[in-house]
Amino acid sequence: MPLFFQENIQPPEIHLEPEESKHLIRVLRKKTGDSVDLTDGNGNLYHCRIQDANPKRTSLLVIDVEKTQEDNFRIHLAIAPTKSPDRMEWMVEKITEIGFHEIYLMKSQNSERTYLKTDRLEKKIISACKQSKQYFKPKVHSDISFSDLIKDPAFSGFQKFIAYVDENHQNHLLDVAKPTRDYLILIGPEGDFDPDEIKLAISNGFEPVSLGKSRLRTETAGLAAVHMLQILNR
Known part of the structure; x- marks a missing residue:
């Protein structure tokens, strides 16, 4: 599954920025109800579901969050x-x-x-x-x-x-x-x-x-x- 990126995520609802929204809806042709993986660049992996498939501002609902362990170097x-x-x-x-x-x-x-x-x-x-x-x-x-x-x-x-x-x-x-x-x-x-x-x-x-x-x-x-x-x- 493709990974999307957005900073300053505040669950449970996420509004994707226009560039990521356009790629998700127009290029990958994702629809309401489809699953999406998203990271904030701080080690968090958000498993989400599309609530509103808007190519300008897609709305996602966070279903689960995984925290990645940091390197020991x-x-x-x-x-x-x-x-x-x-x-x-x-x-x-x-x-x-x-x-x-x-x-x-x-x-x-x-x-x-x-x-x-x-x-x-x-x-x-x-x-x-x-x-x-x-x-x-x-x-x-x-x-x-x-x-x-x-x-x-x-x-x-x-x-x-x-x-x-x-x-x-x-x-x-x-x-x-x-x-x-x-x-x-x-x-x-x-x-x-x-x-x-x-x-x-x-x-x-x-x-x-x-x-x-x-x-x-x-x-x-x-x-x-x-x-x-x-x-x-x-």
Whole structure:
């Protein structure tokens, strides 16, 4: 059954927003009395029945609610946005399908793009959550500087990594990451991190890691890092 999304749900009655209503009634041709599954992005799965099949504002009655258990680890990805927004949107869609928790769009010295609108990223995340049956919607944080991020006390207790290109890397991410932890991993721009940034991160408790022998594009590195940490915890 297709999954629908709506925030700020207050049972027992839900009024779907126009875009979701139109898809439900016009595209899927659902009718009054049909069953619908809905999530609010906070781990809740609502089993509903259509009360009023209105393509502009469908009314649903909540029949049952399931609460999804949260992961016992958290993946936070901090990444310098690519010059092409399309590549970031592709990455965000894929890591949502794989599973991550929060993303920070980070400004570093060699950043190709200093600002990225998050509207389309949010839409990609919601679409990917619906497609892959993810009931927790990942969070997006934008316009964060490298220096502020690495000194943020909110990451105290996290395993913190900085991935960059270095043929002398001794530690692969999968060798040093430990399961059931909270992680923050930094991924730099196409020009990589500035050497001073790497030194600053290490002095603030970040561990340098490799993601493999190949030289990866920024969005590929982000995808690879999330996938590795999911494998470690599965």
